[in-house]
Amino acid sequence: MTANIEVIKLGGPLGAEVRGFDPCKPLDAATVKAINDAFLDHLVLRFRDMPMTTVQLRDFSARFGILRPHVAKNYRDPNVPEVVIMTNQDAKGNYDKVGAERGVGWHVDGTYLQESPKATMLHAIALPDRGGNTAFANMYMAYDTLPEKLKRRAEGKFALHRLRGRKHQTQGIVGGDDLQKMGIVRHPVIKAHPETGRKALFVNPHHTLSIEGMPPSESDEFIDEVCAWGARPEFQWEQQWQVGDTILWENRCAWHSGRDDYPKNQLRKFYRTSLFEWSASAAAH
Numbered sequence: 046m047t048a049n050i051e052v053i054k055l056g057g058p059l060g061a062e063v064r065g066f067d068p069c070k071p072l073d074a075a076t077v078k079a080i081n082d083a084f085l086d087h088l089v090l091r092f093r094d095m096p097m098t099t100v101q102l103r104d105f106s107a108r109f110g111i112l113r114p115h116v117a118k119n120y121r122d123p124n125v126p127e128v129v130i131m132t133n134q135d136a137k138g139n140y141d142k143v144g145a146e147r148g149v150g151w152h153v154d155g156t157y158l159q160e161s162p163k164a165t166m167l168h169a170i171a172l173p174d175r176g177g178n179t180a181f182a183n184m185y186m187a188y189d190t191l192p193e194k195l196k197r198r199a200e201g202k203f204a205l206h207r208l209r210g211r212k213h214q215t216q217g218i219v220g221g222d223d224l225q226k227m228g229i230v231r232h233p234v235i236k237a238h239p240e241t242g243r244k245a246l247f248v249n250p251h252h253t254l255s256i257e258g259m260p261p262s263e264s265d266e267f268i269d270e271v272c273a274w275g276a277r278p279e280f281q282w283e284q285q286w287q288v289g290d291t292i293l294w295e296n297r298c299a300w301h302s303g304r305d306d307y308p309k310n311q312l313r314k315f316y317r318t319s320l321f322e323w324s325a326s327a328a329a330h
Contacts, residue, residue, distance in 0.1 A: 048079035054087065057282030059183040059299060061087035068095050068105040068291070077108050084109070084164070085241055088299045089181050091284065092291040097168055099125040102291070102316050106166045109293070110320030116158075116208075120144065122316070131167070131315040140309055148303040151182065151276055152251030154296050155319060157208040159230045161296060162319040168291045171314040176307030179292065180283045182300040184245040187275040188235060191246070195270060199246075202234040203257040204268075210252045211265070229254060234271075238297050239322065245298035246275050275300060 050065040061083055066076055084090050097105065099122045106112055112127040122128040133145035155161040167179070191199070207229045234256065236247035250272045256264040284292055294301055307313060 048073075048075040050076060050079050050083075052079075052083045052087070055091070055282060058186055058280055059088040059181055060091065060282040060284075061089070062091045062093060064093070068092060069097060069101045072108055081109060084293060084295070088183060088185075088295040089282065089284075090293045092293070093287065094289045095291055096289045097291065097316070099128040099316055102166065102168050102318060103127050105291075106318040106320055109166075110163055111323060112318055113162075113321055115317075115319055117147075120147075127318055129317040129319075131317050133309065133313045145305065145309065145313070148179075148301075149305045150251055151249060151272070151300045151302045153247070153249045153300055156206045156232060156247070156249060156252045156296075157230060160321060161232070163297055163322050164293055164295055164320040165301075166291060166293045166318045166320065168316040169286045169288050169314075170316060171312045172286050172288055173307040173311035173313050176304060177313050178283050178285050178304045180281055180302050180304065181294060182275060182280045184247070184275060184280075184298045184300060185238075185243050186280045187246045187277070188244050191271075191274060195274070198267065199234045199271065202259075203231050204234050204248050205229050205231055205254045205257060206252045207254050208252065210250070210254045211268075212251075231257065236297065241298075243298065246271060247297075248272065249275075249300055 050063055053062045053064065055061055063080060063083055066072065080090070103112060103125050114121055114126040115129045117129060120129045120131070122130055131144070131147060133141055135141045135144070153161070154165050188196075232247055234246070234248055235244050237244050248268060248271055253268055255261065256267050259267060284290070
């Protein structure tokens with residue numbers, strides 16, 4: 046059976062729009078495979094003008110990976126714990142600084158977990174009248190073009206990660222008990238994608254703490270240099286949100302960053318899911 050979807054490249058170093066299906070209806074195996082193939086090819090997929098409830102987003106997400114509740118319990122949907130509510134306002138409509146700043150700055154979701162999510166899905170519910178885009182950067186390209194001297198230093202190295210990395214600012218995001226359970230985890234600096242086999246940079250400014258075996262000053266210098274390379278404009282594409290948009294992005298070979306250049310008195314609200322490898326253990330995070 047052949048899928049009847051359309052995949053349109055969005056003109057940057059990553060990103061494509063997928064059309065011709067309804068995420069709220071059952072999907073046949075051919076359509077799921079075609080979407081997943083496009084995901085592997087383009088790293089970031091946009092599904093435009095496809096409104097979904099939290100239940101529908103959960104069910105659609107589950108076609109592409111194992112879902113787990115996010116560590117940030119305060120922001121989980123109380124009825125659908127696999128869905129996180131990303132918003133800049135609290136329940137009373139007041140500005141929520143912690144919520145607003147979540148996702149701002151280049152990072153990869155969940156590298157502070159031993160098994161980090163392979164992908165994230167984000168669905169736009171309410172948007173300010175300007176600003177608030179989300180940028181993405183291609184870490185395949187960052188690795189492929191990395192200067193040879195820096196690439197040699199990176200090969201075979203491991204990085205230590207924790208929530209918020211060197212800044213370690215976690216107040217209001219994760220409770221103290223949960224933070225203690227998370228600790229520090231270890232990932233390779235250069236990581237081969239488990240499905241494509243391609244190598245990508247796997248450090249990020251937000252959650253990478255240090256490079257194993259390097260003195261602190263050398264480690265900081267190395268992280269800063271590699272991350273500055275990863276943030277080069279030629280690796281980037283930026284999503285200009287519309288209500289009803291859904292973005293599915295890679296966490297194994299792409300960075301992302303929300304922009305906070307929008308009017309803070311206007312609501313910005315999304316639903317989000319985290320997708321893990323099918324082969325991942327069933328341990329909850």
